[in-house]
Amino acid sequence: MHELSITQSILNIALNCAKKEDAKHINSINLVIGEMTGYIPHYIQEYFDIVSKDTIAEGARLIFRKTPAAARCKECGHDTQLKDYKFICENCSSQNLTIISGKEFSVETIDIE
Amino acid sequence: MEIKVVHQILEWNEDVSDKIKSELKVKKVCLVNIMGSPGAGKTSLITTLIKGLSDKFRIGVIEGDIQGQIDAEKMKLLGVPVVQLNTDGACHIEAMSIENILPEFELDKLDVIFVENIGNLVCPAEFNIGENMRIAILSIPEGDDKVEKYPLMFQTTDMLVLNKYDMIKYFDFDEQRVIKNAKDINPDISVFKISNKTSEGVLEFIDCLSDRITETIN
Numbered sequence: 001m002h003e004l005s006i007t008q009s010i011l012n013i014a015l016n017c018a019k020k021e022d023a024k025h026i027n028s029i030n031l032v033i034g035e036m037t038g039y040i041p042h043y044i045q046e047y048f049d050i051v052s053k054d055t056i057a058e059g060a061r062l063i064f065r066k067t068p069a070a071a072r073c074k075e076c077g078h079d080t081q082l083k084d085y086k087f088i089c090e091n092c093s094s095q096n097l098t099i100i101s102g103k104e105f106s107v108e109t110i111d112i113e
Numbered sequence: 114m115e116i117k118v119v120h121q122i123l124e125w126n127e128d129v130s131d132k133i134k135s136e137l138k139v140k141k142v143c144l145v146n147i148m149g150s151p152g153a154g155k156t157s158l159i160t161t162l163i164k165g166l167s168d169k170f171r172i173g174v175i176e177g178d179i180q181g182q183i184d185a186e187k188m189k190l191l192g193v194p195v196v197q198l199n200t201d202g203a204c205h206i207e208a209m210s211i212e213n214i215l216p217e218f219e220l221d222k223l224d225v226i227f228v229e230n231i232g233n234l235v236c237p238a239e240f241n242i243g244e245n246m247r248i249a250i251l252s253i254p255e256g257d258d259k260v261e262k263y264p265l266m267f268q269t270t271d272m273l274v275l276n277k278y279d280m281i282k283y284f285d286f287d288e289q290r291v292i293k294n295a296k297d298i299n300p301d302i303s304v305f306k307i308s309n310k311t312s313e314g315v316l317e318f319i320d321c322l323s324d325r326i327t328e329t330i331n
Binding site: 002004005006009010013014017018021023031036037038039084085086087088095096105106107108109110111112113 | 114115116117118119120121122123125203204205207235236238239240261264265268296297298299300
C-alpha cells in the first residue's frame with residue numbers, strides 16, 4: 001500500500017522534468033532502488049500505470065537499477081556487502097559500520113520524446 | 114532522448130521531517146514514534162507511559178489509525194491533549210500529516226508528543242515523521258522470527274520493547290534469538306522486556322525513556 005504515495009511522487013518528478021523539456025511523451029523512467037528500502041518494483045509499476053493515466057507518462061516503463069546493501073567499517077576501513085541486513089565487518093568483525101550503499105531511492109533519468 | 118533528473122523520491126517526506134524536527138527543537142518538544150503490529154500493545158503502552166511520565170513531562174498524543182477514534186477516546190480520559198490522525202486507508206503516517214496536525218497542539222505547553230503509528234511492521238519504518246526517537250514494540254505472542262522477517266523496522270528503531278513478557282512461558286519464544294538478531298542489524302538498539310499487565314520491567318523502561326526525553330529537550 002505504501003508504494004502508492006511514492007509512485008505519485010515518481011510521477012510528479014518525471015512530469016515536472018518532462019514539462020521543462022517540452023516533452024510530448026515519457027517513454028521510460030530510470031530509477032535507482034537500494035536493497036535496504038522495502039519497495040517492490042512490480043507494485044510500483046502497477047500503481048504507476050494507474051496514476052499516470054491521461055498524462056504524458058501513460059504507458060511509460062519503469063526501469064529499476066538495484067544497489068546492494070553495503071557498509072564501510074569505521075575500525076579497519078573495509079567495505080562489506082551486508083547479508084540479511086547484518087551489521088558486521090567481514091574483515092575484522094567490528095559492528096561499527098557506516099552504510100555506504102543500499103538506501104538509495106531516486107529517479108535518475110527519464111527518456112522522453 | 115534521455116534527460117538527467119537525479120531526484121530523491123522521498124525528498125518531500127525527508128524535507129518535511131527535518132522541518133518538524135527543527136520546529137520542535139525550538140519549542141523543546143521531543144517527538145517519539147511508536148510502532149508495532151496491531152495488538153502488540155501500543156495503545157496500552159502509551160497509556161502506561163502517560164501515567165508514569167506525567168509528573169515529569171507535559172505529554173501530548175497523536176493517535177494514528179486507518180479509521181475511527183477508539184484509541185483517542187481512551188487517551189482523552191487520561192486528561193492529556195490528544196489528536197486523532199486518520200490515514201483513510203494508508204498503511205503508515207507521513208511527515209506531512211504530522212506537520213498538518215501539530216498546530217492542533219499548544220506546543221509551548223508540551224515536553225513530549227507520543228505518536229502511535231499505524232499497526233504494521235512494514236511501511237511505518239520507511240517514513241521519518243520528524244521524530245527524535247523510535248520505539249518498536251514486539252509482543253511475545255507474535256513470535257520470535259519478526260526481526261528476521263521485518264528487518265527495517267528493527268534496524269531503524271532506537272528501542273525495542275518486548276511486550277507481554279509474562280506470556281513467555283506459554284509460547285516457544287526464543288528471546289536470545291530476537292535480541293541477537295536485533296543487535297546484529299542494529300548494534301545500538303536498547304532492548305526492554307516488559308509486561309504492561311503485570312508491570313514487570315515497566316519502571317526500568319520508563320526511567321530510561323525519561324532520561325532520553327530529558328536529554329532531547331535540554
